Amino acid sequence: MEQKGYGLALLAGITWGTLGIISHFLGKTGVGPFEIAFLRLLFAFLFMFIFYLVTDRKKLKVAKKDIKHSFLI
Incomplete structure (x- = not known):
């Protein structure tokens, strides 16, 4: 169960970290x-x-x- 928590925390960090990059590229397209x-x-x-x-x-x-x-x- 503890390993699952670490994996979910890692996944949350990765998605949070890529959010700025994706938002930047979407902003360049006019969104x-x-x-x-x-x-x-x-x-x-x-x-x-x-x-x-x-x-x-x-x-x-x-x-x-x-x-x-x-x-x-």
């Missing part, structure tokens, strides 16, 4: 900062959604009492 932020959130959402869809579908369910809070967000 603005808001579009870059949107793309970051979109890809993170898609990755996490597919991950939980494959590993644990129960985490995707929203309890009835939490639906109104979800709409507020």
